[in-house]
Amino acid sequence: GAGVSQSPSNKVTEKGKDVELRCDPISGHTALYWYRQSLGQGLEFLIYFQGNSAPDKSGLPSDRFSAERTGGSVSTLTIQRTQQEDSAVYLCASSGGTSLGSEQYFGPGTRLTVT
Amino acid sequence: AQRVTQPEKLLSVFKGAPVELKCNYSYSGSPELFWYVQYSRQRLQLLLRHISRESIKGFTADLNKGETSFHLKKPFAQEEDSAMYYCALRTGGFKTIFGAGTRLFVKA
Numbered sequence: 001g002a003g004v005s006q007s008p009s010n011k012v013t014e015k016g017k018d019v020e021l022r023c024d025p026i027s028g029h030t031a032l033y034w035y036r037q038s039l040g041q042g043l044e045f046l047i048y049f050q051g052n053s054a055p056d057k058s059g060l061p062s063d064r065f066s067a068e069r070t071g072g073s074v075s076t077l078t079i080q081r082t083q084q085e086d087s088a089v090y091l092c093a094s095s096g097g098t099s100l101g102s103e104q105y106f107g108p109g110t111r112l113t114v115t
Numbered sequence: 116a117q118r119v120t121q122p123e124k125l126l127s128v129f130k131g132a133p134v135e136l137k138c139n140y141s142y143s144g145s146p147e148l149f150w151y152v153q154y155s156r157q158r159l160q161l162l163l164r165h166i167s168r169e170s171i172k173g174f175t176a177d178l179n180k181g182e183t184s185f186h187l188k189k190p191f192a193q194e195e196d197s198a199m200y201y202c203a204l205r206t207g208g209f210k211t212i213f214g215a216g217t218r219l220f221v222k223a
Contacts, residue, residue, distance in 0.1 A: 003158075031209065042121075042215035043159075043201060056210055091159065103149075104211065106159040 002026070004107035006092050012113045013082055021077045021110045025094030032075050033104060034067055037089040046090075049075065082114045117142050119204045121214035128192050129222050136187040136217045138176075138202030147205040148185040150176055151213070154198045162187075162200070172196070192221045 005024045013019050025032050034046040045059035049069045060066070064082075069075040079086055089111050093104040118141040128134050140146055150162040163171045165178040165185060176187045185202060202214040 033211065035213070043203075043213035045210060045212060048210060050209060058210065093159075103161045103164070104151075108158055 004092055004094050004105050006090075006107040006110050008110060009108065010111045010113075012115060015084060015114055016081055018078065018080045019082055019112065021079075021090050021112070023075045023077070023092030023094075023107060025073065025075070025092070026096070026105055027073075029094035029096045029105075030072070031095040031097070031102075031104075032069055033093040033095070034075070034077050035091045035093065036061075037091055037109065043091065046077070079112075082112075084114045087112055087114045117204065117206055117212050119202050119212050119214035121200075121202055121217050123217045124215070125218045125220065127220045127222060130194055131191050134189050134192040134196070134219065134221075136200050136202075136219065138185045138187065138214060140183050140185065140202075140204045142183075142204055142206060144207050146178070146180075146183075146185075148176075148178055149203040149205065149211075150174070150185075150187050151201045151203055152198050153201070159201070192219075194221045194223060197221045 007022045030051045033048040035043045037043050047057050047067045049055045064080045067077045089109040091109045092107045095102045095104045120139045148165040151159050152162045153159045174189045176185050178185050197220050199216050199218050201216045203211050205211045
């Protein structure tokens with residue numbers, strides 16, 4: 001079956017512009033995660049959605065970052081007024097459950113470059 | 116504070132040598148630990164999880180609560196093991212914290 005997909009695969013934007021990154025999770029997966037992968041920083045947790053519960057936004061680095069998940073499926077991560085330090089690979093992952101040991105399935109990522 | 120520490124950014128070993136990738140965590144609750152791997156030009160994927168007590172591709176990892184460690188080990192490294200390895204801690208709220216990663220390079 002299809003895995004997690006993300007679009008676009010690459011995005012180059014000018015400083016100050018807004019960007020939207022999209023994630024299509026595996027069908028039926030109730031949990032969806034966003035991470036930021038920077039060189040030397042590993043994976044930085046941004047936000048996660050679980051079913052109809054309020055999302056855990058504790059990892060969002062500033063109020064320029066927001067995310068939504070429509071209909072319990074597709075998610076969009078929005079970065080407003082982009083800054084050069086936002087340049088990174090943004091990864092999305094989904095998980096079929098929250099039981100012990102549930103695996104996260106990752107998408108290919110969106111490489112964001114802010115010039 | 117919840118934290119995952121991977122002290123080595125790069126680990127280089129010869130083929131056939133033993134390898135150990137270190138991971139230490141900080142968490143006051145009952146930890147759930149994972150190792151994820153990212154091979155060149157591939158997606159990040161699960162390697163193993165501590166509750167399964169499994170051996171995958173010859174790798175094992177034991178949770179040591181006393182030392183708050185979850186080191187990844189393999190007795191004989193292979194060239195195809197060269198990849199980026201991430202240790203991850205999932206907390207009770209299902210938030211997952213990843214370490215900075217260790218790049219393993221296995222030399223022929």
